[in-house]
Amino acid sequence: MYILLGGIKPLVGEVLGKKATRLYLGGCNWKCGYCYVPEVLDEKKCQRVNLNECVYLLQQIKSMEAVEITGGEPTKQARELETLCRACKQEGWLVKVHSNGSNPGVIANLVTENLVDVLALDVKAPLKDEKMYSHITGCKPDPQKVRESLGLAHLSSFNGLFEVIVPVLPGITDNEETIRKICKDVSYCDSLVLRGFDPAHDLLNEKLKEEEAPSHDTLLKLAKVARDALYNVNTIMVESAEKGIETI
Numbered sequence: 001m002y003i004l005l006g007g008i009k010p011l012v013g014e015v016l017g018k019k020a021t022r023l024y025l026g027g028c029n030w031k032c033g034y035c036y037v038p039e040v041l042d043e044k045k046c047q048r049v050n051l052n053e054c055v056y057l058l059q060q061i062k063s064m065e066a067v068e069i070t071g072g073e074p075t076k077q078a079r080e081l082e083t084l085c086r087a088c089k090q091e092g093w094l095v096k097v098h099s100n101g102s103n104p105g106v107i108a109n110l111v112t113e114n115l116v117d118v119l120a121l122d123v124k125a126p127l128k129d130e131k132m133y134s135h136i137t138g139c140k141p142d143p144q145k146v147r148e149s150l151g152l153a154h155l156s157s158f159n160g161l162f163e164v165i166v167p168v169l170p171g172i173t174d175n176e177e178t179i180r181k182i183c184k185d186v187s188y189c190d191s192l193v194l195r196g197f198d199p200a201h202d203l204l205n206e207k208l209k210e211e212e213a214p215s216h217d218t219l220l221k222l223a224k225v226a227r228d229a230l231y232n233v234n235t236i237m238v239e240s241a242e243k244g245i246e247t248i
């Protein structure tokens, strides 16, 4: 079996406190202008790699304890993603999958077969606001699919941690009303991340580099709104270009 690989970044973060390597699966069904990995979206720039070879490459990374599979959109390669998660679990690594939530069927398999220790889903806009979803994603996605994916976190068979990531974009989602609406859509999660836009990254739409990053203070204010709306969520984090990650 072959996967379309967008890249591997060894030991760039943590999953549940364990040293994690980030693996990018190539291609995405959406075209968000603020996307930080334009090179991963371009399938022609990705490599077709045998899945066993991919696991071998991961095995060479000493002291790695976890793998974060992201993209692009990893669920686009449904069978490959499941097989890769299974292989990583067999190696004894913790597995995190980060998805835009557009393929609830694939997410359901990952969850019911306990192939992920952490499931991270993006909620890019209020789910009733198709116009805002289209504006952000540069296409016409069905936000109800994201709603279905969010609902899977309630499955009693899922033992992992469920994280929701909300991109805070200047002039779009960087206001209290929108964050309040998004929180209404997220009836349950273990942790919520308000990720501030950072124009220092590569961006799919380079014109967005002229936009300003939301300040750390703005993110903290929005986090307070989220905390009031989501009293049952354990952890709320903000991530700003200015000061990095802060848990409130």
Ligand code: SF4
Pocket: 028, 029, 030, 031, 032, 034, 035, 036, 037, 041, 071, 072, 073, 100, 137
């Ligand atoms: S931000 Fe995520 S969903 Fe949007 S284009 Fe990039 S990889 Fe795809």
